[in-house]
Amino acid sequence: MLYLDNAATTPPYNEVIDTIAEVMKVHYGNPSSIHGLGVQAEKLLQSAKEVIAGALGVMPASIICTSGGTESNNLAIRGAAYQYQNRGKHLITTQIEHPSVKEVFLSLEREGFRVTYLPVNRNGCLEVQTLQEALCEDTILVSVMYVNNEVGTIQPIQAIGKLLAKHPKVVFHVDAVQGIAKLPFSMKEWRVDLCSVSAHKFRGPKGVGFLLRREGVQLRPQLVGGGQENGFRSGTENVPLIVGMAKALRLSMQNLPEKLEHRYRLRQHLVNGILTIPELTLMGSERHEEMAPHIVHFAFTGMKAEVVVHALEQRQVYISTKSACASDASDPSEVMLALGCTREQAVSGLRVSFSDEHQIEDMEQFLLALRDVVNELSPMLSKSTARKGQQK
Structure with a gap:
């Protein structure tokens, strides 16, 4: 079995699973309680945050x-x-954000906010000049993802932060879910005000994450009640998952430069192999430094992506079509359409995502399976093209 869908979710570290089980079993007190069990839980919570x-x-x-x-x-x-x-009431984001960002902006538009959805270039990268031209006196928020979850393009977060430093009333939010523990990140140096993170993207548990907030930035709480998390997020903290998340992040950040180099070697090997298959079109930038180290995206034009996914699944190889949070796998990818792809290409996008535990041999195994699938399915494309020609 070869699992290459790590951008959707990652298998938790064994140490994380053991830690979560231990905390659930022993430290089950409510961290808001004033008795000893509650105090122990509160200490664990604070230690995890440290x-x-x-x-x-x-x-x-x-x-x-x-x-x-x-x-x-x-x-x-x-x-x-x-x-x-x-x-x-002016907000700015891009046309290629994750559904958990895009849908929020769409709902705010219905409430009377004005939203600008910035285009990206053919590689999926936002040009800083495009953002600069969109800023106005009414702008209060800019939200740009760090790494595109589908294509893998790295956005120029540091340059955006430098630009927005000249606009102190604009809050800068970064969805860093696909970037944290994969790439270097500095909230302070890059002048980021808010940063979203999810544990299950770096081998932690599902159902837990955090938002980093720069001191001085205020937020209206979306969950109210007991006033936990300094009043920003009410609800009893899930101490076992938070402790597990902290351990997963620590383990994932260890030797990050070496892991980064290893992932890029894997990516380059995979890219080189895909380029030898004429039926496939590689998406994103050809410049190594503009792409995330753990995501490779390509199109098998004319073939629905889910057909390829299931054909690979029969060979016990698991990849994906686009964001696991997207509505319908058969719909054209909005990200690919934003990159200027045709609708035919946008229903044929495929994403491979791996971890530092994978090796070159895994990439070779995938490429062998992929070539086999392409050879199997390509005759279907020829027949479909012939039928269309006869209909004309």
Whole structure:
């Protein structure tokens, strides 16, 4: 079995599973309780935040624990939009954001906010000049993802932060779900105000994540009640998952430069192999440094992506078509359409995503299976083209 869908979710570390089970069994107190069991749970919660803070170079107080990337994105975007709407009601994002960002902006539009959806270039990258031209006196929030979850393009977050430093009333949010523990990231140096993170993307548990908040940035809470997480996110903290998340992040961040180099070697080997298959079209930039190290995206034009996915599944190789959070696998990819692809290409996009535990041999195994599938399915394309020609 070859699992190459790590951008959708990652298998938890065994140590993380053991830690979560131990905390659930022994430290089951409510961290808001004042008795001894509650105090123990609160100490574990604070210790986990210190581990996260140390791994990412932030202060523990900047961490707001959530149920994952979707909630973090909702809290960041809605919380900032509502908090600062007295300054203006113009919001900016891109055309290739994750559904948990895009859908929030669409709902805010229905509530009277004005949203600009910036285009990207053919490689899927936002041009900073495009953002600069979209800024106006009414702008209060800019939200740009770090790594595109589908194609793998790295966005120029550092350059965007430098630009927005000249616009102090604009809050800068980054959905870093696909970037944290995969690439270097500095919230302070890159002048990021809010940053969304999800644990299950770096071999932690599902259902937990956090939002990093720069000191001084205020948010209107989206969950109210007990006032946990300094009032920003009410609800009893899931201490076992938060502790597990902290351990997973620490383990994932260890030797990150070496892991990064290894992933890029795997990516280059995979890209080289895909380029030898004439039926396939590689998506994204040819420049190594503009692409995430763990994602490769390509199109088998004319063939529906889910057909390829299931054909590979029969060979016990698991990849995906696009975001696991997208509505319908058979719909054309909105990201690919934004890159200027045709509708035919946009229903044929395929994503391979791997981890530092994979080796060159795994990439070779995948390429062998992929060539086999392409050879099997290509005659179907020829017959389909012939039928269309006869109909004309």
